[in-house]
Amino acid sequence: MQQTGKKxxxxxxxxxxxxxxxxxxxxxxxxxxxxTLKKNGxxxxxxxxxxxxxxxxxxxxxDYATDSDGIMAVSAYMQNNLQQHIVxxxxxxxxxxxxxxxxxxxxxxxxxxxxxxxxxxxxxRYISGVKQKTNPDALDSAILRYITEPxxxxxxxxxxxxxxxxxxxxxxxxxxxxxxxxxxQPITNSFADILLANNLCMFNTGMVGADPxxxxxxxxxxxxxxxxxxxxxxxxxxxxxxxxxxxxxxxxPPWYVTNAGWLNAFxxxxxxxxxxxxxxxxxxxxxxxxxxxxxxxxxxxxIGTQLWFLLSKAGLxxxxxxxVKQLLSxxxxxxxxxxxxxVQYLRRIEQLCKENNSRFFxxxxxxxxxxxxDEKLLKKLLFPEIAFYLxxxxxxxxxxxxxxxxxFNNSGHQKYADHLLRLINQTQR
Numbered sequence: 506m507q508q509t510g511k512k513x514x515x516x517x518x519x520x521x522x523x524x525x526x527x528x529x530x531x532x533x534x535x536x537x538x539x540x541t542l543k544k545n546g547x548x549x550x551x552x553x554x555x556x557x558x559x560x561x562x563x564x565x566x567x568d569y570a571t572d573s574d575g576i577m578a579v580s581a582y583m584q585n586n587l588q589q590h591i592v593x594x595x596x597x598x599x600x601x602x603x604x605x606x607x608x609x610x611x612x613x614x615x616x617x618x619x620x621x622x623x624x625x626x627x628x629x630r631y632i633s634g635v636k637q638k639t640n641p642d643a644l645d646s647a648i649l650r651y652i653t654e655p656x657x658x659x660x661x662x663x664x665x666x667x668x669x670x671x672x673x674x675x676x677x678x679x680x681x682x683x684x685x686x687x688x689x690q691p692i693t694n695s696f697a698d699i700l701l702a703n704n705l706c707m708f709n710t711g712m713v714g715a716d717p718x719x720x721x722x723x724x725x726x727x728x729x730x731x732x733x734x735x736x737x738x739x740x741x742x743x744x745x746x747x748x749x750x751x752x753x754x755x756x757x758p759p760w761y762v763t764n765a766g767w768l769n770a771f772x773x774x775x776x777x778x779x780x781x782x783x784x785x786x787x788x789x790x791x792x793x794x795x796x797x798x799x800x801x802x803x804x805x806x807x808i809g810t811q812l813w814f815l816l817s818k819a820g821l822x823x824x825x826x827x828x829v830k831q832l833l834s835x836x837x838x839x840x841x842x843x844x845x846x847x848v849q850y851l852r853r854i855e856q857l858c859k860e861n862n863s864r865f866f867x868x869x870x871x872x873x874x875x876x877x878x879d880e881k882l883l884k885k886l887l888f889p890e891i892a893f894y895l896x897x898x899x900x901x902x903x904x905x906x907x908x909x910x911x912x913f914n915n916s917g918h919q920k921y922a923d924h925l926l927r928l929i930n931q932t933q934r
Contacts, residue, residue, distance in 0.1 A: 543807060557766040557786055563779045564764045568604040569714075570660070575753025576722050577760065578660025578712055579607060587611050587656055591618065604762065606687060606713050610662060613691035614655045628693040631702035644669045644706055662686065662697075663709035668732050675706040676929060677731060677863075679720040679854070680739035683870055684711025688905045688912035696913070696922035703926060708733065714760040714767060716744075717850035718751040724854045728861050735929050736858050737866045738851060742878065743911065746845035746887065749774035774839035777832065784828050793826035845887055852891060864932045867893040868925060873904035873911055896924035 570580035579587075583604075590597055590611050597608045617624060617632075624632070632652055635645050647664040651657075657665045662685055669675070678684050678697055686695025701707040708731055710723045720738055728736060751759065751771050761768040761779045768782035777785065787793075792804040792813055800822070803809035817824035825833065851867055858865035867888065871878050876899045883893065903917030904910075913921060 548807065548810075557768075557790065558764070560763075560765045560783075563761070563768070563783045565779060566604070566762045566764065568607060568762050569758065569760075571756050571758040573755045574722050574726055575755055575757060576719060576726070577714060577758050579656045579662075580660065583607060584656050584658070584660065588654055591615055591653060591655075594618070604713075606682065606685065607656075610655055610686070610692050613693060614652065616691065617652055617693060624693075626691075626694055628698045628702045642671065643667075644671045644673065648701070661710050661712065662692075664701075664707070666708060666727060666731060668730060669706055671706050673704055673706045674735060674929060674933060675708070675731060675733040676700065676735045676737065677708045677724075677727065677733040678711060678737055678739060679723060680711040681715045681741055681745065682711065682713040683741055683912055684709060684739045685713055686711065686918070687713070688910055689915055689918045694915045694918055696918045696925065699919065699922035700925060700929075703922075705929070711739070716747060716751065716759060717847040718747065718753055719759065721850040721854050721857075722753045724857050728857050728863060732861065733863050735864045735866065735932055736854065737868055737925060737928070738854060739868050739870055740847075740851070740893070741870045741872075742875075742883075742887075743872045745847055747847045747850075748842045748845060749839065750842075750846050750849070773833060773836070774841070775832075775836050781828065781832060784826060788825050788829050793824070797822070848888055848891060851888070855891065866925075866928050867891060868928065869893050869895050870921070871895065871899060873901050873906045876900055876903075894924070894928060896921055898924075 567580055567582050569577055569583070571577045587607060587610070589595075591614055594615050596615055597611050616622060617629070623629070632648070635641065635648055638645055641649070644664075647667070647669065651664045655662055657663050659666055678700075684697060686692045686697055689695035689698075692698070697707060697709040697711060701709075708727070710720075710727070712719070717738075717740070724736065749771065753759070754776070757776055758770055761770050761782050763779060763783070765783055765786075768779060768786050770776055770779075770782050772782065772785040792800050792810060800813060803813035813822065816822045823830070855865045855867075857863075869878075869883065869888075877897075878895070880895065898920055899917060903913060903920055905912055905914050
């Protein structure tokens with residue numbers, strides 16, 4: 506008789522063997538996923554990468570200030586600092602205290618004022634022509650002052666705000682960092698300066714961090730004073746969509762500029778302190794340390810961190826720390842709107858223009874990830890019953906196409922300037 510011998514373990518326990526084998530495969534795949542996430546810069550416990558820095562305590566910077574109308578602009582202190590650097594032709598380095606946005610403007614205007622350098626750009630040629638005028642008028646003088654004092658007394662990168670007696674069309678630009686001129690090299694290649702160089706009396710109120718609530722506040726303050734022929738809102742689809750109505754308040758910044766970075770002062774439909782703004786920011790990027798055991802477990806691995814982030818986005822777990830939960834409980838009536846409320850501000854700006862005989866244009870700036878957005882969808886979701894205009898010839902190559910930037914490069918600024926010139930010229934026919 507033939508002896509069968511002793512069976513192997515996997516023959517005696519086929520289901521257990523299959524389970525163990527599946528477990529080993531799963532662990533191996535998880536290890537590969539964890540390693541891949543590590544190589545791509547993902548960190549344990551950090552659900553979303555941001556440009557914020559971890560600090561022991563939040564310290565407010567003095568780069569920007571908010572006035573009695575709730576309008577945020579470059580502070581008087583920083584205006585003076587900027588002016589001193591330009592007068593002394595002393596370039597700013599990153600080791601100085603200037604904000605990066607102001608730093609770029611400072612160094613670019615130092616170069617512009619260098620007599621040994623010939624600026625052959627559209628703006629440079631225009632300034633050369635203004636300098637050669639034998640009888641400059643008040644607007645010419647304001648433009649010449651602008652190249653030595655690029656941030657005006659109101660804190661904007663513009664000629665001084667005054668109702669100049671001029672035959673040139675007066676244009677008021679409303680917008681954020683795009684309108685300020687971010688990522689143009691040099692900054693005088695920005696679309697605002699290109700428009701100025703096209704014989705327009707250009708008032709630029711573009712400001713980093715500005716939103717439609719600030720656009721309306723500026724419009725209410727300055728349209729009756731400047732009497733512009735054209736008012737153009739430059740609406741960026743990336744972050745001008747407000748889902749909480751915001752009322753600008755005297756001396757209350759919409760953003761806190763701190764040693765940790767830019768912190769949203771209005772993160773959930775109500776204003777918070779700088780320290781609480783920092784807590785909201787941390788909750789948006791970190792797994793809160795005081796959260797549930799499951800959250801703490803997920804924070805131990807990169808793949809667990811991403812799983813936690815997906816679950817929080819789906820509303821299956823509460824992503825907030827104890828302090829943020831407390832703040833939210835104090836404002837139970839405030840709910841995030843399903844659709845953007847920004848159109849409310851735009852309509853009021855349009856009405857202000859009608860009351861002051863100014864032509865209103867809403868010009869939409871697409872994101873580099875979608876340079877040809879669906880116009881029907883925009884009209885339905887963002888701009889019902891209000892006309893808007895899109896530039897049609899932009900490509901991703903017209904942007905500094907990185908998540909940390911995303912602004913127009915020189916070609917993007919030029920194309921967008923051409924787009925605005927076509928709109929403005931319609932009013933002159």
